[in-house]
Amino acid sequence: MTFFIQVFIEGIALGAVYSLVALGFVIIFKATDVLSFAQPALAALGAGFICYFATEAGINFWLSLLIGIFLTGAVGLLIERTVLRQMVGEPVFSVAVITIGVDILIRTFLDDWIGDEPRFLGDSFTSYGNFGSFSIGEFNFKYLEMAGLFVAFIVILLLNLFFKKSRYGLAMLATSFDQETALAQGINVGRVFGLAWFIGGLLAAIAGFVFTGGFNTLTQLSFVLALRALPAVVIGGLDSIPGAIIGSLIIGVTQSLAGYYQYSIEEYFDINLGLGFSTVAPYIIMFFILLVKPEGLFGTKEVERV
Amino acid sequence: EEEATEEVVEEVVETLDSPAVTTAKSVNTDFGVTEEPCPEVIGEFPTNADQAKGCIYLGILSDYTGPYGAAGLPVEVGIRSYWAWKNLTGCLGDYCVAVREAADTGYNPQKHLEEYNAMRNDVAALALSLGTPLTLFILDELDKDNMLAAPLSWYSGWSFDAVDKGLIIEYGSTYCADGMNGLDWSLDNLPVDIKTIGIVAQQDDYGLDYAAGVKTAAAARGVEVAWEYLYAPGQFDVTQAVGLLVTKPVDAYFPAIDPGSMAQLAGGAAQNGVVPITMMATPSFSGQFVVEGSPVKDLFESGAFYISSVFAPYGGETPGHENMRNILAGAGVESTSVYIVAGWASQQHISSALEASIKGTDLTRAGIRRAAANVPVSSDGMFPSKTLGANVQTPVSVMTTPNGALPGGTAILNSGYTGPTGEGYDWSGGPCS
Amino acid sequence: MLSVKNLEVVYQDVILVLKGISINLPRNKVVALLGANGAGKTTVLRAISGLLDIQNGKITKGEIIYDEKNITNSNPSEIVKMGVSQVLEGRRIFSEITVLENLKLGAHTNTQNFEKNVERVFDLFPLLKSREGNIAGYLSGGEQQMLAIGRSLMSEPDYLLLDEPSLGLAPKLVDQIAELVLEINNLGVSVLLVEQNANMALNISDHAYIMENGTIVMDKNSLELKEDEDVQEFYLGLNSNSTERKSFRDVKHYKRKKRWLS
Amino acid sequence: MKDRLDFYNSYKEEHRIFNNRVQRFWAVFGVLISIYTLIILDDVWLFLLTLAMMTTIGAWGLNIVSGFAGQISLAHGAFIGIGTYTAFVLGGNIGSSVLSYGLDMAIWLPLSGIVPMLFGILISPVTSKLKGLNLGLFSIGIVYFVLHIFQNFRTVTGGSGLGRKSPDFVFLGFNFENGITIGNLVLNENNLIALFSLVILILSGFGVKNIARTKTGRAFFSIRDRDIAAEAIGVDLLRYKGIAYAISSFYAGICGALLFTFTGGVEPNQFNFVYSVTFIAIVIIGGAGTVLGPLFGSFFFILMPSVIQEIIHFFGLFEQSSLLNLAQIERLVFGIFIIVFLIFEPRGLWGIWFRLRNYFKAWPFSY
Amino acid sequence: MVELSSLLKFEDVSLSFGGITALKNVSFDVKEKSITSIIGPNGAGKTSVFNCISGIYSPDSGNIFFEDANITNMRPNKIAELGIARTFQNIELFENLSVLENILTGVHRRLDYGILSGLFYSSKAKKGELYARKEAEDIIDFLEIEEYRYSYVMSLPYGIQKRVELGRALALAPKLILLDEPAAGMNNEETEDIARFIIDINEELKISVLLVDHDMNMVTDIAHEITVLNFGEKIADGTPNEVIENSSVIEAYVGSSKK
Ligand SMILES: Nc1ncnc2c1ncn2[C@@H]1O[C@H](COP(=O)(O)OP(=O)(O)OP(=O)(O)O)[C@@H](O)[C@H]1O
Ligand SMILES: Nc1ncnc2c1ncn2[C@@H]1O[C@H](COP(=O)(O)OP(=O)(O)OP(=O)(O)O)[C@@H](O)[C@H]1O
Ligand SMILES: [Mg+2]
Numbered sequence A: 001m002t003f004f005i006q007v008f009i010e011g012i013a014l015g016a017v018y019s020l021v022a023l024g025f026v027i028i029f030k031a032t033d034v035l036s037f038a039q040p041a042l043a044a045l046g047a048g049f050i051c052y053f054a055t056e057a058g059i060n061f062w063l064s065l066l067i068g069i070f071l072t073g074a075v076g077l078l079i080e081r082t083v084l085r086q087m088v089g090e091p092v093f094s095v096a097v098i099t100i101g102v103d104i105l106i107r108t109f110l111d112d113w114i115g116d117e118p119r120f121l122g123d124s125f126t127s128y129g130n131f132g133s134f135s136i137g138e139f140n141f142k143y144l145e146m147a148g149l150f151v152a153f154i155v156i157l158l159l160n161l162f163f164k165k166s167r168y169g170l171a172m173l174a175t176s177f178d179q180e181t182a183l184a185q186g187i188n189v190g191r192v193f194g195l196a197w198f199i200g201g202l203l204a205a206i207a208g209f210v211f212t213g214g215f216n217t218l219t220q221l222s223f224v225l226a227l228r229a230l231p232a233v234v235i236g237g238l239d240s241i242p243g244a245i246i247g248s249l250i251i252g253v254t255q256s257l258a259g260y261y262q263y264s265i266e267e268y269f270d271i272n273l274g275l276g277f278s279t280v281a282p283y284i285i286m287f288f289i290l291l292v293k294p295e296g297l298f299g300t301k302e303v304e305r306v
Numbered sequence B: 001e002e003e004a005t006e007e008v009v010e011e012v013v014e015t016l017d018s019p020a021v022t023t024a025k026s027v028n029t030d031f032g033v034t035e036e037p038c039p040e041v042i043g044e045f046p047t048n049a050d051q052a053k054g055c056i057y058l059g060i061l062s063d064y065t066g067p068y069g070a071a072g073l074p075v076e077v078g079i080r081s082y083w084a085w086k087n088l089t090g091c092l093g094d095y096c097v098a099v100r101e102a103a104d105t106g107y108n109p110q111k112h113l114e115e116y117n118a119m120r121n122d123v124a125a126l127a128l129s130l131g132t133p134l135t136l137f138i139l140d141e142l143d144k145d146n147m148l149a150a151p152l153s154w155y156s157g158w159s160f161d162a163v164d165k166g167l168i169i170e171y172g173s174t175y176c177a178d179g180m181n182g183l184d185w186s187l188d189n190l191p192v193d194i195k196t197i198g199i200v201a202q203q204d205d206y207g208l209d210y211a212a213g214v215k216t217a218a219a220a221r222g223v224e225v226a227w228e229y230l231y232a233p234g235q236f237d238v239t240q241a242v243g244l245l246v247t248k249p250v251d252a253y254f255p256a257i258d259p260g261s262m263a264q265l266a267g268g269a270a271q272n273g274v275v276p277i278t279m280m281a282t283p284s285f286s287g288q289f290v291v292e293g294s295p296v297k298d299l300f301e302s303g304a305f306y307i308s309s310v311f312a313p314y315g316g317e318t319p320g321h322e323n324m325r326n327i328l329a330g331a332g333v334e335s336t337s338v339y340i341v342a343g344w345a346s347q348q349h350i351s352s353a354l355e356a357s358i359k360g361t362d363l364t365r366a367g368i369r370r371a372a373a374n375v376p377v378s379s380d381g382m383f384p385s386k387t388l389g390a391n392v393q394t395p396v397s398v399m400t401t402p403n404g405a406l407p408g409g410t411a412i413l414n415s416g417y418t419g420p421t422g423e424g425y426d427w428s429g430g431p432c433s
Numbered sequence C: 001m002l003s004v005k006n007l008e009v010v011y012q013d014v015i016l017v018l019k020g021i022s023i024n025l026p027r028n029k030v031v032a033l034l035g036a037n038g039a040g041k042t043t044v045l046r047a048i049s050g051l052l053d054i055q056n057g058k059i060t061k062g063e064i065i066y067d068e069k070n071i072t073n074s075n076p077s078e079i080v081k082m083g084v085s086q087v088l089e090g091r092r093i094f095s096e097i098t099v100l101e102n103l104k105l106g107a108h109t110n111t112q113n114f115e116k117n118v119e120r121v122f123d124l125f126p127l128l129k130s131r132e133g134n135i136a137g138y139l140s141g142g143e144q145q146m147l148a149i150g151r152s153l154m155s156e157p158d159y160l161l162l163d164e165p166s167l168g169l170a171p172k173l174v175d176q177i178a179e180l181v182l183e184i185n186n187l188g189v190s191v192l193l194v195e196q197n198a199n200m201a202l203n204i205s206d207h208a209y210i211m212e213n214g215t216i217v218m219d220k221n222s223l224e225l226k227e228d229e230d231v232q233e234f235y236l237g238l239n240s241n242s243t244e245r246k247s248f249r250d251v252k253h254y255k256r257k258k259r260w261l262s
Numbered sequence D: 001m002k003d004r005l006d007f008y009n010s011y012k013e014e015h016r017i018f019n020n021r022v023q024r025f026w027a028v029f030g031v032l033i034s035i036y037t038l039i040i041l042d043d044v045w046l047f048l049l050t051l052a053m054m055t056t057i058g059a060w061g062l063n064i065v066s067g068f069a070g071q072i073s074l075a076h077g078a079f080i081g082i083g084t085y086t087a088f089v090l091g092g093n094i095g096s097s098v099l100s101y102g103l104d105m106a107i108w109l110p111l112s113g114i115v116p117m118l119f120g121i122l123i124s125p126v127t128s129k130l131k132g133l134n135l136g137l138f139s140i141g142i143v144y145f146v147l148h149i150f151q152n153f154r155t156v157t158g159g160s161g162l163g164r165k166s167p168d169f170v171f172l173g174f175n176f177e178n179g180i181t182i183g184n185l186v187l188n189e190n191n192l193i194a195l196f197s198l199v200i201l202i203l204s205g206f207g208v209k210n211i212a213r214t215k216t217g218r219a220f221f222s223i224r225d226r227d228i229a230a231e232a233i234g235v236d237l238l239r240y241k242g243i244a245y246a247i248s249s250f251y252a253g254i255c256g257a258l259l260f261t262f263t264g265g266v267e268p269n270q271f272n273f274v275y276s277v278t279f280i281a282i283v284i285i286g287g288a289g290t291v292l293g294p295l296f297g298s299f300f301f302i303l304m305p306s307v308i309q310e311i312i313h314f315f316g317l318f319e320q321s322s323l324l325n326l327a328q329i330e331r332l333v334f335g336i337f338i339i340v341f342l343i344f345e346p347r348g349l350w351g352i353w354f355r356l357r358n359y360f361k362a363w364p365f366s367y
Numbered sequence E: 001m002v003e004l005s006s007l008l009k010f011e012d013v014s015l016s017f018g019g020i021t022a023l024k025n026v027s028f029d030v031k032e033k034s035i036t037s038i039i040g041p042n043g044a045g046k047t048s049v050f051n052c053i054s055g056i057y058s059p060d061s062g063n064i065f066f067e068d069a070n071i072t073n074m075r076p077n078k079i080a081e082l083g084i085a086r087t088f089q090n091i092e093l094f095e096n097l098s099v100l101e102n103i104l105t106g107v108h109r110r111l112d113y114g115i116l117s118g119l120f121y122s123s124k125a126k127k128g129e130l131y132a133r134k135e136a137e138d139i140i141d142f143l144e145i146e147e148y149r150y151s152y153v154m155s156l157p158y159g160i161q162k163r164v165e166l167g168r169a170l171a172l173a174p175k176l177i178l179l180d181e182p183a184a185g186m187n188n189e190e191t192e193d194i195a196r197f198i199i200d201i202n203e204e205l206k207i208s209v210l211l212v213d214h215d216m217n218m219v220t221d222i223a224h225e226i227t228v229l230n231f232g233e234k235i236a237d238g239t240p241n242e243v244i245e246n247s248s249v250i251e252a253y254v255g256s257s258k259k
């Protein structure tokens, strides 16, 4: 049982990291109705910025973290201004494919900079406690993961506040439903898009840090980790912030349970679940949830009326 | 048949000893060799080619944008630096060597073939064809063209003509031999009693080969393999791997993974208070782990970590290494990546084959292929002396341990180790995995 | 005063739909804009409120003046902020969210008097109040129309551009809308009313324009217009030389032609 | 803007695919030029053209299910994979370490379409319950799931990281490797494969066009544009979504079988998420929902990187760049092209072509 | 008037969504070859009646019969195949198709060649397509939309779109056609056209019509029988004259100000 709880904790922490990535996807989707394929690249870019300032430029880590996060937000904004702004009113699939182009641009420069060796981000999380972990009773916790959990919590709180208090929350939603009507309400669609990409960039960088910080290194393949948050977004519902969080926790726990128990399950049932089953398991959960609730757990249901 | 080969060897050795007297005209050539001199600069790299001599062109099929993109640049630097040096020191007979623009194939077979097709009529040999599966996929084409190629892999299959048609150059040991030697060496040299082990490996030519070697040694030495975590490339799940180390403790484990995953794995296990003996395959380790400021420096230097290397890394103590380091330092190259060594070393082998064919006055690709079937390699001590093309393995690994104070980040513990398992193994049976 | 001067609009760089149109909407007046389908009425409204861009349309000539300020090609959010609000043709409510949230969006540029404005909308449309928390997409057609009008009032506009507000409404409601327009007008809002229900439009408007094919063909006081023979026949469906409505059963098969076009 | 050439004496005439003399001329001319090109070329461009033709077939498949029927599929790569492995198992050389039957192409080629087709039909009851983007996301799951099976099913796929080699092009006992000599004309393996692909391409193209102009296609379009209205005119949604998946997967399978047989082998990770997304990109960049769009898209995707490379080399651009190497610059330019083209014409290359065509049709009366 | 047999029987149908009752025990008949109209205030449930008939909603209780078949809970496409066509209140055309293609889709149910036949454009398919084209052209002629034949419906004026939708419904060659507010958004002149079309459809093509519209003048002029709904309940039915005099109808729907 202790073991199970430990695994569960790991899953939650993993889920917290995913939720940061997932929120980035969701914010952009909420405003633009587009699933941005550039989001993973932005996450890696954020990590790259932080890494550059903290290690190569030799700036204090915490300052680098802040600069990196805001710079990534700015890149998000820049992408929106230069590329996506041109696509207001165009079919969402063309826009989605454009984000593939953006992904290529970002990663070309980033990969060139990252180079062949894995890079550490210059944080000191691993120097706390026992290689960056501490235990309470029988349970082991990691500082970085706990920080991730905490940051995710704060970010969610802030976002929630933002969407509740500011009129932009609703405006974002409206924009994604119908740009023309949103314009007619006096909503500055361009500003909403810009805002979404800016926040998307911030979130990406934070997420990028959490999954490349500590021992986790930034490599040319780091962006792939961000793709693992995709089922979380789907499970939770593409346009739902609470959904992104719950979805992330579900897949975090699923992945962690599948990872720890794969061999026991295989032995017990005498089956072969295959290589890397733990990273596929979230998709299996996703299948079932979509079949029961096609719009995801918390997604906005499409209204079909004639 | 054996005798025949020996004869050829002698013949070649003889020709090698005689002074180079052949003129350009007397050498037969077909593809990728010109009487015009090599360009002075290719991309950003000077070739140092003698403008009075002809040119042999080599091709590179590499990966800059795919999963092995990390290796692309250092290996290219190694290759080009070698030839720049070679050209500077007199070229090969009447020919200098130029490596054409490297083609990026992104570890995609389709691109690989595409890029190969684009260059097949313009090169005399491939200085690099990155990736085991990719190279295997284009092998029939290479065979048609008599195209010699160096891979960036130490797959045990390359040692067998049945697999590589004698076209793929082997240099260093193989992952399989490294696996065997890794376990043997740990058992015999470390003060820890190793009874159970774990394996963490990428499921591909590299990981499986290493795992196969470890398992062979384990069976031979009566060590229990408690678990084996295989994952598809790109799908490494650190939670699961650490979970195994924590929940099913072993005395030692053998990772054949990528360095990014390695840092997470070692770090993650340490966070749970688990630091077993770790015997890594070469590509798992990166010198970045032990540079000043790395969060895993202390961990990797703690004495629990070892590398069973296919050849001596950047800091190797042979004259060949020394020479290489000097030349690279002179060219302002800062990286001490093991892939630079790989690039350099592979070209020593190609160079030997080319030299032999020039001496044999047949610089056609068929001629190069014939020469490569049996030629001693001069590696300036970087490798145990060997003859190219013979169907034998050299199961000699270099045992190292991380040490940030040395170039490349490793200290050599044994520069030519072959354990009892490797010694007794029947290397003629075919690939390990 | 909101005026459109000599406006030309082209869609997709090739389709010329407005061929030099001038319209004046004085303060505190109701002006009706009538015309057959495809005449370009909606395009006029889009040009005023800045929504041409998203439709791939461009103003190629002419200008739009808002109290002496040239607002040609301003962006829609500025125009709304200035006090021009358009009710889009075909309701265009946000289906996936609730009635109240739709109203909130209407108040995007004007959040101060939100409570008061919601109150006002609910007073005008009590039916909406009972549906406050419902998902707007499930409302019936008429209910959606009410919501669309209500939503546009949330920004407290000075100029309201109504595009076919009576579309799909029950007769009783059409009357109510007519009253409502007057009521809104009494509050000091000028209304530009695009309508197919000419009867209603001419009854409540001070002035009316009739558009055909991208040009204004009539520009008269509403009362005068109601007496025009052609208008009576084609827009009001009255038999020529009598004020009797002619039955729809008696309409002939042959193609009729409007006199002013021939 | 009326088309001045469109005068027909009967609907029958108008209903032809190439319904006027000019079009017929260009069609015949185009085919002849293609054949000529594929015969005289024998270099990397021949290889690329062949790849592009094969890719087009796959893109058409995706276009049928996503562009025509509006069922977003991010799992096209999985179907391509299933077709590929069907071909490899049936046609693979006996004696290799993976499951192989060494059959003739005349057997494995059709079957490599039929097997994914059955798979497509099999999942269609599930997928047809979902709509729009949700369906697309569901299909991401399919990619990962099928990929997982590919990675682990070593007897069929050779396993992740290793892969397996392709069968040979042996059609009805004739091995393409032997080439053909007609008079002085020597056609080697590459020419033969290219010509064979052209035949399959043309057949597939007619298939797509015929779908588009008959009842099946209209049923697809109606589902795409408004499914409720489609049902109300008597279109059986379940059935037609199933048919869309079936035809699409058939094309996918044929594409995979040809493509990877041509390139010599395949490693399971080839069929990853990114691969499926590439096909989406091809279809969108070319022009979704059109017949010619996917053709344009495929040729763009396959040929453009090499064209960029040629241009860079020809003008000696960036040679001395120290920031990025050439491979990276090529990628960069490619990314920029995608962005610029789509900003310029969101309907894709087809849209650009359409504009050009209309321009020339109206010429010299255009303004 | 001769007593005609019923083509459609709507029997005691109730329908609700969550808390909202859209229909409460509503019954009415559509006689063969008649024009029957449903009127009622906004939100009364008229469109819901249509949706029940065409299978888009399934009633909570009650039955719907068409000719001899019980079509309650049948799939919409099956119902369409039986010969019920409809238009929608908010035009639901296939926006990326031309007018001609939109109308051709309507012929779908009458084309019986198979998929493979279509794939190879066999002679059977060719014959079918030519037939479809002829049918579509007849409808285009009938509705006088020749000049829009190749236009994409998206950019057409509203009134023409409505006509195209009518054309698509006619292309089914239905026995019963359901028209949901065909005259909405039309000026008087255009309403006259629509009225003419409806009468022609009924009289020349011998198709029964079930009509919902808020244009009382038109409805009373052309309908044979009218059913009035209010809050999901039937409050009156009868001939136009009977209904229009009914005080509860005036109160709930027409309004007192009507002259
Ligand atoms: N986005 C567009 N692209 C191309 N053409 C358009 C577009 N919008 C409208 N049109 C065309 O412009 C003309 C005028 O359209 P508009 O919508 O302004 O007419 P309207 O008078 O409002 O008609 P209705 O009464 O049907 O609403 C029509 O012929 C229409 O086809
Ligand atoms: N799918 C649905 N979900 C929830 N409520 C619905 C749904 N469909 C209809 N309703 C509700 O049922 C009631 C009747 O709606 P319906 O569309 O049938 O009215 P209607 O008589 O056609 O009105 P109108 O003349 O305004 O079109 C309305 O209150 C509407 O909100
Ligand atoms: Mg309009």
Ligand SMILES: [Mg+2]
Binding pocket: C140, C141, E046, E047, E048, E089
């Ligand atoms: Mg209705």
